[in-house]
Amino acid sequence: MKLALITFLAGLLFAGGLAVYTKEDIVKDYGKMFTAKVAATGEQKVVKKSLKKLPDTHFLAELVNTNPRMVAYLAENATAIDETKLNELTADPAALDKFYVEALKKDSTFTNVFVELVAHYLASKKSEIKGVTLEKDTVTLDQLTGIASKFFHADAVRPDGNIGWKIGSGITGMAEMQEVKHPIAEAFCYTAVVENYPKAATGIQNDFNTGAAQVQGEQKVVAGSVADTTLVAVRKGVNAYMAKSESLKKVLQAEYDKKKAFLNFVVQ
Known part of the structure; x- marks a missing residue:
């Protein structure tokens, strides 16, 4: 039980009852949210990006699971991922998914936008991301x-x-x-x-x-x-x-x- 509690609180600080996350807490969980799979269009294999449903206990479950189109739109349009490389990996679904998730983690354009969205969401839940200043x-x-x-x-x-x-x-x-x-x-x-x-x-x-x-x-x-x-x-x-x-x-x-x-x- 003690180990489970420590695991749950990893990366999570508390300041006066306020849950404080880090940008790394978000980025490291991209693999739980985003995926790229191989889909067939006739005889052609294409890359299909999509969202995974987060477990209800995840701190971003409400944001991601109830706003999938918004999050997916950002993952598709606020990124600079090498689409050519993605298409080259359609013969290896596991490598494709791994490359996509890692590319998102390295994509500062996407992360900056997604973290901004997450920061405002967490603020509405009386939580915050360490070092992120909120402006509207x-x-x-x-x-x-x-x-x-x-x-x-x-x-x-x-x-x-x-x-x-x-x-x-x-x-x-x-x-x-x-x-x-x-x-x-x-x-x-x-x-x-x-x-x-x-x-x-x-x-x-x-x-x-x-x-x-x-x-x-x-x-x-x-x-x-x-x-x-x-x-x-x-x-x-x-x-x-x-x-x-x-x-x-x-x-x-x-x-x-x-x-x-x-x-x-x-x-x-």
Whole structure:
């Protein structure tokens, strides 16, 4: 029993009843949270990254298990992992997973962002990460809606000549997002869009359908013969339309109210 207690408290300090963790406590447990597996797409093997469910006793269980899309978004889009190396390891699943987890541990970009999210979460639970100073940015609801609008993405001209849309696609690499660098806000918006778009009652899907039809009409889109230049114009037009969507704003405000305790920004 004594040994179990010592193990439980390893890396954990107490200051006046406040649980104090270290950055190392978080990083060393990446293998308990993140994994990369080999998936088959036809005859091709591809890398599939995903989250593991943490045991309820883990100090980050509530954050990770109830916000998997946010955490997974950061692990996918706030990293600088060598994707080529990952793809080279598809013949050895064990080596692939090990390389991925170790790469995350070495990725200062990801760790800085993830630790910031964790720090705000722990603060909401009256705990802290040693040496991490908490600050919250101020964003407007219009700014959040602008970020969220980019997840309604006219992705490509399909082989049949029509526009292929992606709702909730990752925004890394989108030229229109290069000036927006707030990964946690992006992850929050991504999650809000993906989880609420299918719900007819939110009105988001209706706004998107209306906006897409309106913009394609303005651009004189002809089914079966969409040009790449038209695709870009439609993409920007629908993004602008959704940035003004009152339904999207209401959803973002409601989701923010649920999660504001552990977010690193304040909406004004």
